[in-house]
Every structure is written in structure tokens, then in C-alpha cells.
Amino acid sequence: MTQPPSAHPGPPPPGRPQQPGQQPTGRPRPGAGSPAAGAPGFQAQPPYVDYGIPRSYDTSVRPSSGLTAARYAPAQIQRPVQPQPQSAWATQTRRVQEVGREAEPVPRVTVLTWIALAVLGIGLLLVLGFFFVYLTLSYSSSPVWWPVMGFLAFLSLVVIVGIILLADRWDPQPIPLLLIAVMWGAAIASFVSFWVNTLGSVLVWRITGSEAVTSFFGPVISAPIVEETTKGLGLLVLMLLARRYFNGPLDGLIYGALIGGGFAFTENILYYANGFDQMGLGGVAVLVVMRGALNIFGHAIYTSLTGLIMGFVARKWGTISGLLVFVVAVIPGMLLHAGWNLTASLAGGWTVTIIMFALEALLSLLWLCLIGVLVWDEARLTRVRLGDYANTGWLTHEEVTMLATWKGRREGRAWAKQIGAKPLMKRFIRESADLASVRQRLLADGANPKVVALEAGLLGRLSTNRQQLFAASGQPR
Structure with missing residues (x-):
């Protein structure tokens, strides 16, 4: 990205104009390509670079019939001979089009998302x-201690949220x-x-009359099935509510882990309160170590596996497949939960216990x-798909490396900080x-008009951001 100091010993001498693509220090601007005639700052005819198509991103093999079939035509690169291209990206033929006005920011979330957040916030308080x-009604201990139990449970949630x-x-x-x-x-x-879970255990006890059977049914059968299903339904809601941000296994893991962490927060309050009522502060201390420290990631792991599978399938085979695979995706979490x-x-x-x-x-x-592997994979996906745009002319290949x-x-932010x-x-x-x-979503789902419009808006923002960065640096565009 930058040249050795010997190649650029310092800023240009007074009176000498700064060259396109250089920082005020004389070093190359991060992401700057070799200037082409008539197009300083980016190439009018960029060379083609093969960024590869890892199998996990390849959407060419998918079911061709039934519910999982693509609903829209493939979002392919359109050529100029086609009068009605389906994608703003497809209208570009190895050149960057100037935008006549600044593109409007693309909304990050919808009004429905804010409504859902408000409803869930009220629901959490209730x-x-x-x-x-x-x-208070079930235990003889003073209710003054219940907020303390909530604080102890909240500490584990903070750790999970921090990692995510x-x-x-x-x-x-x-x-x-x-x-x-x-x-x-x-x-x-x-x-x-x-x-x-409570009603299920009561029903089993009434049918069998056996406390041993009921004690086995509750934690080993009912809890894994019921809890992983109710937590997993949140992933379905998020995929339907904000498919734009549920784009791969890392996204699914993130949402699943947070759902699991939230569930463990409430569950730990109940466990800590029960331990305090039966064994006092010593019982709470043991439970905090066992549940809040040693098994802190339990529920986060179980539900994150469901989200990971849903995200992977949605990225490769589309939204409908990602939703339908939920029936299978909850099984690994259920098995781990039941085993524990x-x-x-x-x-x-x-x-x-130690084992x-x-x-x-x-x-x-x-x-x-x-x-860590999924973060690396997400960065690789960004490089591959931005490479598509670079090969079409929206970016230089050096900018792909920067982004x-x-x-x-890091180099891009450091350069931008200087200006x-x-x-x-x-x-x-x-x-x-x-x-x-x-x-990637267009390749998996096809040319959904709403997603194509979203792509067009982001492409407009891409051009606007580049132009504003060039303007801030005082360089020609």
C-alpha cells in the first residue's frame, strides 16, 4: 500500500503540485491505482483480476424446483446491448460513472425494526x-436479594456481548x-x-406418577427441544425482519449467540434465586462459578449453531432455503443441550464434574x-464480491485491498485521519x-427488485464516498 521511505523521502517541495493519488506527505494514497489518461485517481479500463469463487460462496448449484427454487432471474452482469438492465451494477462496463448529485444515505433499519425493538423492550420489563x-411468592427469602441475582446474571451477559x-x-x-x-x-x-417446560413436566408427572421420570424428562428432553425452538424462532424473525443483515454464517452466529446470552440471563436469575433460597450465599457462589463462569457460553453456543447453519444456507442457496433449514438447524444445539x-x-x-x-x-x-475462522471468511467474501465491482470499474483493485x-x-483510516x-x-x-x-444475496436469491434497488443505492453511495474523499484530500477525481 505504501512505498519505502527511500522512494518518497518527504512531501513535495514548495511550489511543486501534489501528484494525483498521493498523500500530503508524498506517499501514495491508500487504494490509489495507477492513473490512466483522462481518469486521474482510477482506471478507466481496469485490468481483470480473478478473485476466485470459494465453494462456500458459489451459488451456481441450487435446487431448481419446489419451495427452494429461485424466485427471481439470476442477477448476472448485464451488457450495454441490453436496453433494460436489471441492476445498476450491471449497467457499468469497466468504467466508473460520475453521479450528478450526492446519493442519499441508505437507511440502516426499517420502521418495523424500531417497532419490534420497542415491543420487545416493553415485553422484557413485563x-x-x-x-x-x-x-417473591415462591421463595421465603427477602425480595431485596432478587436485584442482586439479576446483577450477577447480567455480568455473564456483558461478557458474551463483549465477545460478540x-x-x-x-x-x-x-x-x-x-x-x-x-x-x-x-x-x-x-x-x-x-x-x-413447567406444563410439560406437570403433564408427565400426572401420566407416570414417577418423580424420577419427570426429573429426567424436564432437563433432558423438554428443555433442549422447547428452549432451542423458542430461541431459534428469534432467528427466523430476524431473517424475515432484516434479511439484509442476515447474510452469512457469522451473522447467524452473532444473532444466535446474543439470543442465547439473553436467555441465559433470565434463566440464571431464576437459578441464582433458587440457590439462594435453599443454600444461602454459598449456594449462589457455587452456581455463579458453575453457570456464570464455567458454563457461561452454553446457551450462546447452542443457539449460535442454529444461526450459523441458517446463515450459511441463506448465503449459498437463498432466503427461502435459509428459512426452511431451521427445522434441521436446531438439531445440533438440541443435542449439545441435551448432552450437557x-x-x-x-x-x-x-x-x-471436573471432566x-x-x-x-x-x-x-x-x-x-x-x-475467528468465520471473521476471516467474512473478510474473504468482502474481497471476492468487491472484486466483482472492481472488474466492472466501480473501484480500483488497490481499493479492494484497502476495503x-x-x-x-488501518492504512485507509490513518490516511483519512491526516486529511x-x-x-x-x-x-x-x-x-x-x-x-x-x-x-452475494443477489447471486443467491436472484434479481429481487427491492434488493436491486438497494444495490443501486449503495453503488450511488460508493461513488459519493469516493468523490468526497478525493475532495477532502484536494485531489482530482
Whole structure:
């Protein structure tokens, strides 16, 4: 991205004009290509670069009939001979078109998203209020301690949210959607699961009259099925509500982990309160260590696997397939959940308990490594799809490197900071990653008119961002 100091010893001497594509220091601007005649700052006829098509992004093989068939025609690159191109991106033939006016910002979330967030926020307050009354009526301990239990449960949620926010740095999801995920788990999933599990256990006890059967049915059969289903329904809601941001396995993992973290928050309050009522502060301390520390990622892992599978299928085979695969996607989480509860119910002695938590620690480590792999995969997808636009002329290939690598992004932000345009560069990076995801969705779903319009808006923003960056640096466009 930058040349050795010997190649550019310093800023140009006084009186010498700054060359296109250079910083004030004389170094090349990040993402600057070799100037072409008549088009300083980018190439009018960019060379074709093969960015490859990894199998996980290849949408060419998909069911051709039934519910999973593509609803729209393939979103292919259109040639100028076609009078009615389906995509603004397809109208470009290896050149960048100047926009006559600044493109309007593309809304990040819809009004429906804000309504859902408000409803879930109210629902969370009602659910927490219900459980406060429930604990007060069910246990003899002073209700003064229940907020303390809530605070202890909240600490674990903070850790999960912190890790997920780190994983979400490449192409950040809108904050309202992240809050919806947490609130769905903490309010809807926990409340519904509480009642269904309770009623199911009562029904089994009435049928069998066996306390042993009921104790086995509740945690090993009912809880995994009911809880993973109610949590997973939140992923369906998010995919329907904001498909634009549910574009791959990393997105699904992020939303699933937050739903699981929210669910664990409410569930831990109930466990801690029960432990305090039966064993006092010592019982709470044991539960905080076991549930809030050693098994902190349990529910986050279970539900994130569901989201990961849904996101992968949606990215490769389209939205309908991503929704339908939910029926299968919940199974891995159910099995892990049931296995953990079964082991916990059969555990006897410290040796078995230590082995159980050692396996849980190994699973958590593998999950964290999986997050790292998915972040790398997301960056690779951005590079491949922005490469499509570079080969068509919207970007230089050097700009693809700047926008789709960690190093390139750092250099781009550092350069923009020198010219007082760091917020503009951050927006350029964010919207470019969004554009890459939209391109992948078009390839998976076909030329959905709404998505094509979204692509056109983001392409307009792409040109506007480039022009504003050039204007801020005082360089020709």
C-alpha cells in the first residue's frame, strides 16, 4: 500500500503540485491505482483480476424446483446491448460513472425494526416483573436479594456481548437488531420456555406418577427441544425482519449467540434465586462459578449453531432455503443441550464434574476459534464480491485491498485521519462491506427488485464516498 521511505523521502517541495493519488506527505494514497489518461485517481479500463469463487460462496448449484427454487432471474452482469438492465451494477462496463448529485444515505433499519425493538423492550420489563413477583411468592427469602441475582446474571451477559461485539467488527450489525436478539432471548424465549417446560413436566408427572421420570424428562428432553425452538424462532424473525443483515454464517452466529446470552440471563436469575433460597450465599457462589463462569457460553453456543447453519444456507442457496433449514438447524444445539443436561443430572462426585466442565471448556475454546475462522471468511467474501465491482470499474483493485483487508483498512483510516476525513472513510468501509453482502444475496436469491434497488443505492453511495474523499484530500477525481 505504501512505498519505502527511500522512494518518497518527504512531501513535495514548495511550489511543486501534489501528484494525483498521493498523500500530503508524498506517499501514495491508500487504494490509489495507477492513473490512466483522462481518469486521474482510477482506471478507466481496469485490468481483470480473478478473485476466485470459494465453494462456500458459489451459488451456481441450487435446487431448481419446489419451495427452494429461485424466485427471481439470476442477477448476472448485464451488457450495454441490453436496453433494460436489471441492476445498476450491471449497467457499468469497466468504467466508473460520475453521479450528478450526492446519493442519499441508505437507511440502516426499517420502521418495523424500531417497532419490534420497542415491543420487545416493553415485553422484557413485563417478563422481569413477572419473575420478580413469582420469586417473591415462591421463595421465603427477602425480595431485596432478587436485584442482586439479576446483577450477577447480567455480568455473564456483558461478557458474551463483549465477545460478540469483537466478532462483529468487520461488518457491524445495526445496534437495534443486536438488541432485538438479546431481548428475544431474555423475554420471549425464556418466558415461553418457562411455561411450556413447567406444563410439560406437570403433564408427565400426572401420566407416570414417577418423580424420577419427570426429573429426567424436564432437563433432558423438554428443555433442549422447547428452549432451542423458542430461541431459534428469534432467528427466523430476524431473517424475515432484516434479511439484509442476515447474510452469512457469522451473522447467524452473532444473532444466535446474543439470543442465547439473553436467555441465559433470565434463566440464571431464576437459578441464582433458587440457590439462594435453599443454600444461602454459598449456594449462589457455587452456581455463579458453575453457570456464570464455567458454563457461561452454553446457551450462546447452542443457539449460535442454529444461526450459523441458517446463515450459511441463506448465503449459498437463498432466503427461502435459509428459512426452511431451521427445522434441521436446531438439531445440533438440541443435542449439545441435551448432552450437557444429561451429564449434569448423572454427575456424581468431583471427578465426573471436573471432566464435564473440562469438556465444556474445550467446546467453548473450539467455539471461539470458529468465530475467528468465520471473521476471516467474512473478510474473504468482502474481497471476492468487491472484486466483482472492481472488474466492472466501480473501484480500483488497490481499493479492494484497502476495503477488504484489515491492514488496508488501518492504512485507509490513518490516511483519512491526516486529511480530517476519518468518519467519511469509516462510512466508505462500512457501506462497501454492506455492498459486498448485497451482491452475494443477489447471486443467491436472484434479481429481487427491492434488493436491486438497494444495490443501486449503495453503488450511488460508493461513488459519493469516493468523490468526497478525493475532495477532502484536494485531489482530482
